[in-house]
Structure formats: C-alpha cells, structure tokens
Amino acid sequence: MVGVFEYALAIGGIALCVSLTTSRRPNPPGNVSLPPVYGPWYLPYPIRGFLAMAKLGMDEDNFLLSLRRDYGPVVHLPWPLNQIFVLDGTLIHKVYGAPSSTLSFTAIRRKFQTIIFGSPWKISQGPGLARMFPVHAKGLANLRLDAPVERFTRIVQAKVAQLKEQIESLPEQAVEIPITKWVIDTMFEAATIGLFGEEFCERTLKAGLQQDFNRFDASFPLLAAEMIPMALYPLVPPIADGMKGREAMFSVLTQWVEDGLPGLDEGVIHDMAQMGLAEGYTSREIATLLLGDLWALQANAPYAASALLLYIVQSNILDQVREEIDALPKQSEDTSDPVVTLKTLASMPLVASCVQETVRLNTSSFSIRVVEKDFVLSASGEGGIFIPAGMRVVCITRVGHLMDELWGANPESWIGDRFLAEKQGDALSSKRSREMNGFGGGISICEGRHLATAELKSILTIILSNLDITPLKHVADPRIPIGPATANNVWKGLQPSRDLTRPGLGAFQFGASDVIARVTKRKSS
Numbered sequence: 001m002v003g004v005f006e007y008a009l010a011i012g013g014i015a016l017c018v019s020l021t022t023s024r025r026p027n028p029p030g031n032v033s034l035p036p037v038y039g040p041w042y043l044p045y046p047i048r049g050f051l052a053m054a055k056l057g058m059d060e061d062n063f064l065l066s067l068r069r070d071y072g073p074v075v076h077l078p079w080p081l082n083q084i085f086v087l088d089g090t091l092i093h094k095v096y097g098a099p100s101s102t103l104s105f106t107a108i109r110r111k112f113q114t115i116i117f118g119s120p121w122k123i124s125q126g127p128g129l130a131r132m133f134p135v136h137a138k139g140l141a142n143l144r145l146d147a148p149v150e151r152f153t154r155i156v157q158a159k160v161a162q163l164k165e166q167i168e169s170l171p172e173q174a175v176e177i178p179i180t181k182w183v184i185d186t187m188f189e190a191a192t193i194g195l196f197g198e199e200f201c202e203r204t205l206k207a208g209l210q211q212d213f214n215r216f217d218a219s220f221p222l223l224a225a226e227m228i229p230m231a232l233y234p235l236v237p238p239i240a241d242g243m244k245g246r247e248a249m250f251s252v253l254t255q256w257v258e259d260g261l262p263g264l265d266e267g268v269i270h271d272m273a274q275m276g277l278a279e280g281y282t283s284r285e286i287a288t289l290l291l292g293d294l295w296a297l298q299a300n301a302p303y304a305a306s307a308l309l310l311y312i313v314q315s316n317i318l319d320q321v322r323e324e325i326d327a328l329p330k331q332s333e334d335t336s337d338p339v340v341t342l343k344t345l346a347s348m349p350l351v352a353s354c355v356q357e358t359v360r361l362n363t364s365s366f367s368i369r370v371v372e373k374d375f376v377l378s379a380s381g382e383g384g385i386f387i388p389a390g391m392r393v394v395c396i397t398r399v400g401h402l403m404d405e406l407w408g409a410n411p412e413s414w415i416g417d418r419f420l421a422e423k424q425g426d427a428l429s430s431k432r433s434r435e436m437n438g439f440g441g442g443i444s445i446c447e448g449r450h451l452a453t454a455e456l457k458s459i460l461t462i463i464l465s466n467l468d469i470t471p472l473k474h475v476a477d478p479r480i481p482i483g484p485a486t487a488n489n490v491w492k493g494l495q496p497s498r499d500l501t502r503p504g505l506g507a508f509q510f511g512a513s514d515v516i517a518r519v520t521k522r523k524s525s
C-alpha cells in the first residue's frame, strides 16, 4: 500500500523537477532582456507561481495593479500558470497585431470548445470547425444584426410596457425592484429571442434554463483555468454542479436542433446549425457548438447593461443622455416611444461613450496567445522583451484600462463622456477608443461586440424613454467573495458588488448582489 510518506516524496519530486526545469531560462539574443519573474527571489519558481495564482484568485485588481507597479509592463508568472502577463496598452496592441504564425489563438479556442462546452475532441480538433469559424464571425458582423436587434428591442419594449402597467395599477404609482435582476432577466429573454428565436426561448423558460445556465456559468472560471482534467470533473463539486446545468442545456438545445430549429430561419445560429448538419454532426454535437454562443450571449452583456443603467441614472449627465435619446425619431405622432434600430442607435455619441466607459471600467479580459516562435515584445522597435516559443502570453486589459496615462487623472472613476469626441477632441477620443480593450482584441476579439453594444444602447434607450429609476439601497450576496468595481472604490453611487471569483472573464458579474430601485413612469420630458 502507498503511504503518506510515498505521496509526499512523489509530490516533492515533481515540485523539484518542475522547479529545476522551469528555473532554466533561455539566453535572449542581443539587446533584448527576459521578462522579470514574479515573486521573492529566494523562493523556488513553483512556490512563486502558486502565490501568484492565489493572489489573482483572491484580489484580482490589487494583484494586477501591483504587478505593473513592481515589475513594469511585462512579467513572467511561473508554473503552474507559466504565463507572461502583458500589462500595458501599447504592448497589448503589439500582441494583438502579431501574426498568428507567431502568436496563435486557434488551438486555445478549439481546446475550450471541448473542455468547457463539451464538444467531442474529433469535432473541436477537426476540419469542420475551421470552415465554421469565418462564417460565425461574419454572422455577428453589423450587417447581419438588424433582425436580432429588432427582436431584442421588441421584447425589451414589451417588458418595459408590463412594468409600466404594474406601476399604473398601484396606488403609489411606483414599484421597488431589484433593478439588476430585472435587467438581467429581461436581457436573458430578449437576447435569447434575438439570436435563437421565440420558440427556443419559450422552451428555455419552460425548462427553467436560466438557472441551469447560471450553474454552468459559475463553473466557468474553474473550467477555463484548465487545471482540472476532464476525467475529474464529476469529483469537483462546483464543476460537477456546472456539468448538471450544462447537461440540462444540452437536452433543450439537442431537441430543438432535432426538431429543425423551429422559430428561427436566419442568422448566425441558424447558419451554424445548418453547417453542423452538413458536416454530419449529430444534434447533440451541434448543441455543444450552440452552447458556446448561448454562453457568450448571456455571460457578459446583461451585467454590463445593468451597470450602465445604474451609472447613468446616478450621474450628472443623465439629462444630456435623455436629450440624445429624446432626439430619436418617434414611432408615431402620438407616442414618445423612439424608433430603435441599429441605425438610430448609431446616432447617439454620448450614449456610445457611456457604453465604452462602462465596458472599460467593468471588465477584465485576458486575451491568451500561444507563442509559436521566439518573439520580441517592444513598444518602439528598439530593444524589448524576449518571449521564447512554447510560452503563453496573456494580455491583461484591466491594468491598461486603470493605469495607462491616456485616461487622465481619474482612471478609476466612471466618466460617461470620457470617449466623446466633442468633449475630448477627435484625437484623444479615438486614441481612447483604440485602447479600450474590454472586448479583447486581434484574432480573438469578441465577435459579439457589435451586438452587445447595440443591446446595451437599446435597453438603455427604452428604459430611459419610459421610466424614472431611483436607486435606493444595496443588497449583498453572502455566498460569494465580493468587492467594489475597482480597487479604489471611487464611485459614490450605488452598484451591486463585483463577484471576485472570475478574474479575466469579461464583464463583472454580481452573484445575487443587487440594488433596490424605485421605478416610476417617466415624469420629465
């Protein structure tokens, strides 16, 4: 029988081997240097790596900001992460601009398709997916979004009308609701109908799939960390629970594909499913592909939308935002409801700036690349930092968003017109837009960014045209570690607390934390 001593010996042996192999550093050529290594010099590399992992998981913002202060724009976090973090906007753009033959992403996307979304390896590694990737990207381009945005908008209008009716039926002519939950639930339905159509959404609601989505989504950080082999998923309780949620979603998706995608006859989801059938995939295999879209659709935008609404209604630019919204053409002469289309949404520069500012402040995105060939990372072309082949480079967008000089004196504050050309000048506002990397960048940039932006503008427009929102009090979620949206909480208004268990996964989520708001029919005009 193997005893504790043998186990300790084996673990010690592995740690020693890792320490010896990972401590050997390559010799960089010429006038370039290696990135500094994280952690106290006297500790072995694996211990430094574990320290980094623990700090990242416990206090993302403070850890990331301290990396840049203590090590500069690039730092190597040793095994088990074994990643090179890039912490400065200019260098991040160098990574985004590198050719895929040097810094690649496809292998990671393919691997995630299996270890997170459950596709069989033969599909995630097969040639069919290579044919689907470009069709998928085109399917979410602006040109293809009129119909999804129209469907999304129709549902949000109906939900707001329902809320108005509820308000009118009450003697106090007001309701007090958890506003984040209301926005997230509304977005869940509207966005599902937007991309997947009404019939699928109806089946989703009937099966209570939003809860299953949340269970799967809660396991996402562990799955994406790639630390737990798939064979052990059933033994790790949060992942096992996530897998139950995933299975429930597969079952509804598979049946819907089996039935011939009722309620949907165009768009990216329709095209993907048809391509899957043409490749000879089973309905369940197609369901695994569609799950990736359902996750991307719902994991970020609803949270960003509720943060945006709360920022604006508590800011001193609310009246200006309303002026812009009120200037939209009306649906008819006897209504104040605006025409909400991709075209009208594009005519609101202040609202666009508020959306960008919210995505800047309320996201943390890690864009990962595999280093295929030795690479020198340099801002100026002179000297630079040597990155050897075989490593992983990770663009840490959050640090650039909070520390780069171009944001001015108060980068941790929400300033709605920070991106407005009229206010900042054309050069600065377009430089800021280029450096806003909340949707990632380069070959892995968020394909849904146009849809997400349109959704955020649409729901904001419909709510502010019809309702007055007064935030009253914060509600905590005792189950999750929580924190302010930024390390130095400079926002004086109310916002739900940020779930700190999701470093680098896009828009901040809030668990069950919320803000109770008083909602009345809009009075001001």
Ligand code: HEM
Pocket: 109, 293, 296, 297, 298, 300, 301, 304, 359, 363, 365, 366, 367, 368, 438, 439, 440, 441, 442, 443, 444, 445, 446, 447, 448, 449, 451, 452, 505, 506, 507
């Ligand atoms: C505010 C809302 C959103 C935020 C902040 C966001 C953010 C991100 C980020 C950070 C990435 C990874 C980028 C990288 O690795 O460089 C990503 C990928 C992706 N997003 Fe979004 N996203 C949002 C909404 C959406 C929506 C509504 C969709 C629609 C389906 C979507 C579809 C995708 C897809 C398909 C990818 C994968 C791209 C790839 O692997 O190449 N996203 N998103």
